[in-house]
Amino acid sequence: MVGxxxxxxxxxxxxxxxxxxxxxxxxxxQFLHGTLQGVKEVRVENPDGAHNLAVGLNGPIRVQIAGxxxxxxxxxxxxxxxxxxxxxxxxxxxxxxxxxxxVAGFASGxxxxxxxxxxxxxxxxxxxxxxxxxxxxxIVVGGSVGSFSAFMAQAGRMLICNDAGDGLGDSLxxxxxxxxxxIRSFGADAQIEPMTAADYEAVRELLDVGGLSHSxxxxxxxxxxxxxxxxxxxxxxxx
Amino acid sequence: xxxxxxxxxxxxxxxxxxxxxxxxxLVGMTERGPDSSGMAVFTDTAAGDGRKFNLYCxxxxxxxxxxxxxxxxxxxxxxxxxxxxxCILSTAAGPQAxxxxxxxxxxxxxxxxxxxxxxxxxxxxxPAEVADRYRFADIGGTHLVGHTxxxxxxxxxxxxxxxxxAGEDWCLVHNGSLANPGSIRRKLEKLGxxxxxxxxxxxxxxxxxxxxxxxESLETALQHAxxxxxxxxxxxxxxxxxLALVRDPFACKPAVVxxxxxxxxxxxxxxxLAHLPGVKHATVFEPKPAEVYSWSVQ
Amino acid sequence: xxxTDSEPTAGMLPPDPYLEESALFNRQIIRYVQRAAATGLYxxxxxxxxxxxxxxxxxxxxxxxxxxxxxxxxxxxxxAETILGTRHARRxxxxxMPITIAGMSFGALSANxxxxxxxxxxxxxxxxxxxxxxxxxxxxxxxxTLVYQCLPSRYGFDPDDVRKADAIEVVIGQGAKPGxxxxxxxxxxxxxxxxxxxLPAGVDQRSASRHPDWTGPDDLAIKIKELREITDxxxxxxxxxxxxxxxxxxxxxxxxxxDVIVVDGMQxxxxxxxxxxxEHIGIPTLAAVRQAVDALEDMNKKEEVQLIVxxxxxxxxxxxxxxxxxxxAVSIGQGVLLALGCNGESFxxxxxxxxxxxxxxxxxxxxxxxxxxxxxxxxxxxxxxDPVLEQRLEPAVGAVRVRNYLKTLNMELTMIAxxxxxxxxxxxxxxxxxxxxxxxxxxxxxxxxGTSWIPGRS
Numbered sequence: 001m002v003g004x005x006x007x008x009x010x011x012x013x014x015x016x017x018x019x020x021x022x023x024x025x026x027x028x029x030q031f032l033h034g035t036l037q038g039v040k041e042v043r044v045e046n047p048d049g050a051h052n053l054a055v056g057l058n059g060p061i062r063v064q065i066a067g068x069x070x071x072x073x074x075x076x077x078x079x080x081x082x083x084x085x086x087x088x089x090x091x092x093x094x095x096x097x098x099x100x101x102x103v104a105g106f107a108s109g110x111x112x113x114x115x116x117x118x119x120x121x122x123x124x125x126x127x128x129x130x131x132x133x134x135x136x137x138x139i140v141v142g143g144s145v146g147s148f149s150a151f152m153a154q155a156g157r158m159l160i161c162n163d164a165g166d167g168l169g170d171s172l173x174x175x176x177x178x179x180x181x182x183i184r185s186f187g188a189d190a191q192i193e194p195m196t197a198a199d200y201e202a203v204r205e206l207l208d209v210g211g212l213s214h215s216x217x218x219x220x221x222x223x224x225x226x227x228x229x230x231x232x233x234x235x236x237x238x239x
Numbered sequence: 240x241x242x243x244x245x246x247x248x249x250x251x252x253x254x255x256x257x258x259x260x261x262x263x264x265l266v267g268m269t270e271r272g273p274d275s276s277g278m279a280v281f282t283d284t285a286a287g288d289g290r291k292f293n294l295y296c297x298x299x300x301x302x303x304x305x306x307x308x309x310x311x312x313x314x315x316x317x318x319x320x321x322x323x324x325x326c327i328l329s330t331a332a333g334p335q336a337x338x339x340x341x342x343x344x345x346x347x348x349x350x351x352x353x354x355x356x357x358x359x360x361x362x363x364x365x366p367a368e369v370a371d372r373y374r375f376a377d378i379g380g381t382h383l384v385g386h387t388x389x390x391x392x393x394x395x396x397x398x399x400x401x402x403x404x405a406g407e408d409w410c411l412v413h414n415g416s417l418a419n420p421g422s423i424r425r426k427l428e429k430l431g432x433x434x435x436x437x438x439x440x441x442x443x444x445x446x447x448x449x450x451x452x453x454x455e456s457l458e459t460a461l462q463h464a465x466x467x468x469x470x471x472x473x474x475x476x477x478x479x480x481x482l483a484l485v486r487d488p489f490a491c492k493p494a495v496v497x498x499x500x501x502x503x504x505x506x507x508x509x510x511x512l513a514h515l516p517g518v519k520h521a522t523v524f525e526p527k528p529a530e531v532y533s534w535s536v537q
Numbered sequence: 538x539x540x541t542d543s544e545p546t547a548g549m550l551p552p553d554p555y556l557e558e559s560a561l562f563n564r565q566i567i568r569y570v571q572r573a574a575a576t577g578l579y580x581x582x583x584x585x586x587x588x589x590x591x592x593x594x595x596x597x598x599x600x601x602x603x604x605x606x607x608x609x610x611x612x613x614x615x616x617a618e619t620i621l622g623t624r625h626a627r628r629x630x631x632x633x634m635p636i637t638i639a640g641m642s643f644g645a646l647s648a649n650x651x652x653x654x655x656x657x658x659x660x661x662x663x664x665x666x667x668x669x670x671x672x673x674x675x676x677x678x679x680x681x682t683l684v685y686q687c688l689p690s691r692y693g694f695d696p697d698d699v700r701k702a703d704a705i706e707v708v709i710g711q712g713a714k715p716g717x718x719x720x721x722x723x724x725x726x727x728x729x730x731x732x733x734x735x736l737p738a739g740v741d742q743r744s745a746s747r748h749p750d751w752t753g754p755d756d757l758a759i760k761i762k763e764l765r766e767i768t769d770x771x772x773x774x775x776x777x778x779x780x781x782x783x784x785x786x787x788x789x790x791x792x793x794x795x796d797v798i799v800v801d802g803m804q805x806x807x808x809x810x811x812x813x814x815x816e817h818i819g820i821p822t823l824a825a826v827r828q829a830v831d832a833l834e835d836m837n838k839k840e841e842v843q844l845i846v847x848x849x850x851x852x853x854x855x856x857x858x859x860x861x862x863x864x865x866a867v868s869i870g871q872g873v874l875l876a877l878g879c880n881g882e883s884f885x886x887x888x889x890x891x892x893x894x895x896x897x898x899x900x901x902x903x904x905x906x907x908x909x910x911x912x913x914x915x916x917x918x919x920x921x922x923d924p925v926l927e928q929r930l931e932p933a934v935g936a937v938r939v940r941n942y943l944k945t946l947n948m949e950l951t952m953i954a955x956x957x958x959x960x961x962x963x964x965x966x967x968x969x970x971x972x973x974x975x976x977x978x979x980x981x982x983x984x985x986x987g988t989s990w991i992p993g994r995s
Contacts, residue, residue, distance in 0.1 A: 026766070029766045029767075030769060048510055049508060049509030049510030049513050050510060051508075051510075051759050051763070052759070052766045055763050055766050056699070056700075056767030056768075058700075068523070070509060071508075071759045071760075072750070072763045075763050076767055087509065089493070089508065089509060090493055090750060090751070090756070091751070094749075097696060105523075106525070108493060108495075109490070110749055110750040113691075113749040113750040114691040114694065127490075128490050132749040133691055133749040135691070136735060146490075146527070148489075152743065154734075155735050173737065228741075229723075229737070230740070240753045240754045240755035240789070242755070270759075271758070272755070273792065389754060389789065390788070392785050414755070415753065471752060471753070492752065493756075
């Protein structure tokens with residue numbers, strides 16, 4: 001029998017609780033992968049940087065992680081809403097398909113790596129390689145992002161409310177990045193482009209999703225110059 | 240590939256508990272480093288002009304008493320503190336004399352560290368076993384550097400475990416893997432450095448130490464390292480009064496810092512910091528790549 | 538651009554010819570230089586290393602004699618059953634033979650091929666493997682046991698497919714290009730492939746050579762745990778490496794938690810990569826197998842972690858030698874494509890053979906010499922996305938050919954095992970082998986025939 005630690009009944013709209021000081025991550029994930037019997041919300045106490053919390057979820061459940069998460073929190077998420085009330089380790093929401101993941105603090109490297117759908121919101125800063133290999137998800141960062149962010153980002157949108165580090169958008173395909181602050185340097189093939197009405201609309205939407213109050217006019221558009229689209233070893237020998 | 244831990248206690252009242260606070264940090268890094276483990280701690284200063292030599296001997300049932308008597312005879316007044324196959328030899332004799340004497344008389348006894356303040360322990364085995372063997376939990380001090388190892392290219396031996404040291408009161412631990420360790424080693428050997436292990440980290444340790452010996456600041460030395468080293472690395476370094484942390488410009492290997500008014504704690508993963516007192520209110524951050532962070536002991 | 542190797546014709550020779558070719562600057566190198574000078578581009582091609590390398594041909598078996606007794610072929614059973622992934626998984630992979638089909642992408646290959654491979658594997662009770670780009674429904678439906686690859690690119694990677702897989706294979710590299718990433722040129726990024734990979738159609742696919750969310754075995758350990766958690770610890774996790782520092786890599790993969798390790802030697806194939814990768818990066822499969830087995834034995838994990846070897850496994854004799862050296866199974870890529878018709882002179886349409894030779898010539902090559910997978914113009918419809926060309930490989934025909942080929946290999950394997958006195962192919966051991974060359978003896982750690990000498994070991 002799994003986790004109705006707070007003693008309240010299951011099948012009602014009451015949150016189920018897991019205390020990782022006494023229960024294992026395996027029990028948590030096994031429960032979350034199960035039939036859930038009408039449980040709508042699960043709370044995880046004392047996560048203390050444990051890895052692989054709420055990975056591979058596959059349905060519209062809400063998970064509140066009451067503290068810091070380790071690697072791959074909400075990895076490969078589908079449909080669920082997962083909130084980390086603390087910081088997240090590397091690869092938060094990696095390869096997410098749909099749903100919503102929120103990090104109250106900062107996110108370590110590779111946040112949203114290869115994410116294909118859904119939205120990842122990071123209220124603090126994101127580390128290096130935020131949105132690396134992005135494949136269609138939205139990433140909203142309230143703070144700054146580290147170097148090599150949006151590396152090889154293929155599709156999707158990133159909204160960065162503060163600054164970006166070095167090598168932003170190296171090898172971009174069709175993903176678009178909106179940056180409000182300074183960009184330390186661009187990656188290969190990334191460039192600033194004029195904002196269109198559609199871009200302003202997208203920024204408004206992303207600000208709304210993140211509950212952020214910046215003006216949509218403050219953002220610049222970064223996209224691919226598309227010079228790497230056909231294999232040309234003359235250009236910089238990197239491919 | 241490994242786990243790194245570091246702890247510097249600002250709060251003097253906590254200093255007797257340095258080892259006790261560190262052991263769970265080290266054990267938390269077991270999965271990253273199951274092969275071997277070690278720590279370098281900066282603790283009681285050797286008396287007068289003397290130094291501490293941290294030694295170990297892998298011969299089972301080594302006769303430390305006879306060793307002590309021989310040391311007394313050859314080196315002058317000495318004090319020995321023994322834990323398992325490790326001992327701290329305190330003496331006024333200089334490093335050259337001590338090494339020479341050991342080489343001639345006790346070649347099976349190896350020097351782990353030399354300094355006025357540093358003590359260094361490292362051994363093969365799970366972190367919890369190593370911590371237990373040397374009773375890390377009993378050790379006090381101002382700051383330490385610890386490591387758990389998953390061997391990449393060199394064998395699992397004590398020599399290949401971290402921390403590494405060079406000269407006196409200097410140590411380095413490393414998470415990552417250097418891609419040109421052969422060249423770094425050969426360059427340093429030409430400059431007269433003698434290597435004791437096959438591990439790429441020894442090269443990094445001796446390289447930085449060599450640059451510091453030329454009068455370069457740590458920041459300058461590490462700037463050179465960014466140009467001279469290939470590979471991925473997070474280095475945590477210790478001197479008599481400082482801990483310093485740096486990640487390479489690609490920063491693929493993680494590191495987390497938690498700082499309060501009482502301590503600065505560093506680990507490869509947050510979960511090694513989660514048990515520390517007051518960590519819920521600590522400033523927690525990740526070091527930026529290619530920037531040297533350092534903290535001094537007051 | 539023409540890639541013809543031209544033979545000197547009578548009209549081009551001087552009278553009374555004396556022609557001395559340089560071994561160093563031979564015609565192949567002359568062509569290499571001319572090509573580089575003309576284009577300023579490195580050459581990209583398919584398949585694996587073509588040059589002569591120490592390989593399983595340099596080992597032979599010591600069949601039964603007066604001191605060992607053979608088993609009768611018709612009465613006495615020789616088992617080929619193989620179980621992979623016993624270390625942690627609740628549902629290890631159970632195969633009827635130790636011969637699996639290697640990871641090859643839909644994109645590199647056509648959907649028809651993927652279906653043919655699945656059908657053949659299912660009939661024989663073995664497994665197929667997805668490749669870069671994700672899992673196709675054809676593949677999952679036709680193949681009873683499907684290994685799902687997780688690659689640096691993560692193209693098409695989908696947790697729904699993770700949940701449908703029979704095993705996950707975390708790919709760190711492959712023998713054809715250790716240190717390189719996947720490659721698919723624009724002409725093969727068809728609308729369907731593009732949609733699966735979230736790429737614009739017709740655009741050259743750029744390749745990531747590292748995984749996006751982990752670097753190093755310490756972080757791989759956590760990634761493997763993530764995959765286990767997502768699959769509720771049901772299925773095995775394989776780790777695949779291209780053969781370079783095999784001894785260290787196998788140990789690290791074991792430390793990181795791998796259930797099965799796949800080691801792919803430099804002879805392993807690809808559909809497209811730079812020539813320099815194929816011929817000059819990676820070590821031969823022969824050396825790699827031995828290093829992998831030594832690593833597992835050194836850690837005392839040989840019973841717990843299984844080893845699959847690939848890279849130029851072609852015949853039942855190769856399979857038997859790989860097993861004798863200590864592999865638990867082999868994986869075949871190029872051989873299977875040859876079975877389908879790669880480098881064959883014709884293809885089959887509705888029961889009739891149709892000559893493909895003219896189409897090889899159009900590519901500047903000929904049957905038996907072709908390595909032009911990267912063009913997408915495969916004359917026999919195997920490594921193509923072209924809707925016309927892909928019809929040249931009919932799944933039913935392909936399935937029969939692959940089934941026959943693998944069945945033959947398995948028969949050869951059991952025959953060799955019986956001849957060495959074994960009732961189970963997994964009882965073949967290194968003492969059943971002798972080496973024919975010094976290099977093979979040194980690399981495989983097997984004594985030179987007629988001696989007890991192993992260079993470097995005895």
